[in-house]
Amino acid sequence: MAIRRTRALIVGLVAVLASGLASALTGAGIAHADSALISVYSPSMDKHIPVKVLKAAGGGPAPTLYLLDGLRAPDDNNGWLIETDVESFFAGKHVNVVIPFGGGGTFYSDWQRDDPKLGRVKWETFLTNELPPVMASQFGSDGVNNAVAGLSMSGTSALNLAIHRPDFYKAVASYSGYPTASSPGFAQGIQVSVAQMGGNASNMWGFWPSPAWIRNDPLLNVGALRGKSVYISSGAGAASDPTVDPDSDHFDPVKFSQTVPLETAAGLSSRTFVPAAQRAGAKVQTRITDEGLHTWNYWQDRLHESWAGTIAPALGTS
Numbered sequence: 001m002a003i004r005r006t007r008a009l010i011v012g013l014v015a016v017l018a019s020g021l022a023s024a025l026t027g028a029g030i031a032h033a034d035s036a037l038i039s040v041y042s043p044s045m046d047k048h049i050p051v052k053v054l055k056a057a058g059g060g061p062a063p064t065l066y067l068l069d070g071l072r073a074p075d076d077n078n079g080w081l082i083e084t085d086v087e088s089f090f091a092g093k094h095v096n097v098v099i100p101f102g103g104g105g106t107f108y109s110d111w112q113r114d115d116p117k118l119g120r121v122k123w124e125t126f127l128t129n130e131l132p133p134v135m136a137s138q139f140g141s142d143g144v145n146n147a148v149a150g151l152s153m154s155g156t157s158a159l160n161l162a163i164h165r166p167d168f169y170k171a172v173a174s175y176s177g178y179p180t181a182s183s184p185g186f187a188q189g190i191q192v193s194v195a196q197m198g199g200n201a202s203n204m205w206g207f208w209p210s211p212a213w214i215r216n217d218p219l220l221n222v223g224a225l226r227g228k229s230v231y232i233s234s235g236a237g238a239a240s241d242p243t244v245d246p247d248s249d250h251f252d253p254v255k256f257s258q259t260v261p262l263e264t265a266a267g268l269s270s271r272t273f274v275p276a277a278q279r280a281g282a283k284v285q286t287r288i289t290d291e292g293l294h295t296w297n298y299w300q301d302r303l304h305e306s307w308a309g310t311i312a313p314a315l316g317t318s
Contacts, residue, residue: 033091040134044110044122051131052081053139054090054097063145063315064096064135066127068154071193073104079151083296089304094317096139098131105197107190108150108157109216112206117198123157128165145315149173149231149306151299152262153193156181159218159225166224171314173231173306175299176266179218179273182209186269219273226281229314231306232274233287235298236267262294285310 033054040049056062067086069078078099080086090097103123111121127148135141146169150158155177162172180186187208191201205212214220270288277284287305312318 033087033097035087036139038134038138040126040131042122042126042130044125044130045120047119049126049131050076050101052078052099052101053135054087054099055139056094056096057092058094060140061142062094062096062140063147063317064098064132064141065311065315066098066100066131066146066148068100068108068148068150068157069103070151071105071153071197073102073154075102075104077101079296084300084303086300086303089307093312095312095315096135096141098135100127100131103154105153105194105199107194107204107216108154108161109204111204112212113203115199115203117200118203121199121204124161124164127161128168132168145170145317147171147173147229147311147315149175149303149311150177151175152177152266152294155179155266156218159230160216160221162228162230163218163221163224164215166228169228171229171231171311172225173303173311174233174270175302175306176234176263176270176294177232178266178269179232180269182213182217182220183269186265187213189265219276222273222276222280222282225277228282229285229310230277230282231285231302231310232270232277233302233306234266234270235263235293236288236290266294283310 034057035052035054037050037052040051042049067080069080073079078101080099086097086099106118106121106123108123108127109121110124114120132141132143132146136143148158148161148169149172155174156179158172159174159177159179162169178186178190181190191208194201194204205216267288274284274286274288285306287302
């Protein structure tokens with residue numbers, strides 16, 4: 001079985017990263033948080049971005065958590081809202097949770113050139129320069145205690161945002177991300193995944209391995225996380241579920257292809273990143289295990305864990 005899994009990883013690594021976002025296997029929780037859906041104009045992209053804000057409970061200035069979607073992020077919703085209990089989980093907590101819509105296939109980055117399909121992509125500018133003043137003026141965000149978290153594609157993005165703006169973020173969480181972005185295999189997977197969404201990764205970071213690819217590789221820039229609170233999680237696609245065990249009579253090849261290879265690749269990348277982050281002086285909390293699939297119920301559990309152990313303490317709330 002180990003030989004079969006190794007073969008599947010080697011053959012499927014590029015295709016694995018291309019799919020970007022696994023099938024959703026769980027339903028959404030019941031919404032209880034006081035929330036608002038707003039439209040925020042982005043001058044850099046010259047368009048309005050819908051943003052769902054889960055408002056902080058209690059009075060006074062509040063910390064802010066920016067929660068990013070995966071590769072196939074829709075323009076009219078966000079996977080965290082569709083597939084998890086995020087609204088009920090944050091009800092009563094003193095934190096603004098910012099959940100932007102859109103960004104599918106963009107790696108929430110500032111692209112070098114306009115793309116024929118994805119247009120003008122300046123998500124990093126939007127998230128770090130354009131959106132925070134709105135959060136301060138309309139929702140009482142304190143502008144000081146900020147964190148960012150993401151899954152799969154946006155796990156990589158969250159780490160890059162925290163590295164590029166260490167003055168802005170105190171904590172970052174990557175759930176099943178790929179922090180070895182410019183490494184052979186992973187870089188090609190990113191290129192194909194962007195293409196799956198109609199974009200051209202050469203418009204994003206240029207031709208691999210250009211300086212922009214190096215700049216957007218969390219592993220190669222990990223020193224910027226010194227002193228930061230960092231949460232890294234991934235499974236390794238172990239066949240604890242008979243439907244993803246090739247040796248089981250209940251094996252489901254479609255479910256296997258959607259959940260196992262992506263998580264196996266995330267596990268390899270995350271295992272490489274964690275010791276580098278520790279050596280760099282980051283305050284790292286990890287959950288990297290053999291079990292764990294590329295699914296929303298897994299990311300929901302990791303969000304809960306990272307909130308309690310990493311994000312909330314760094315933001316001075318609970």
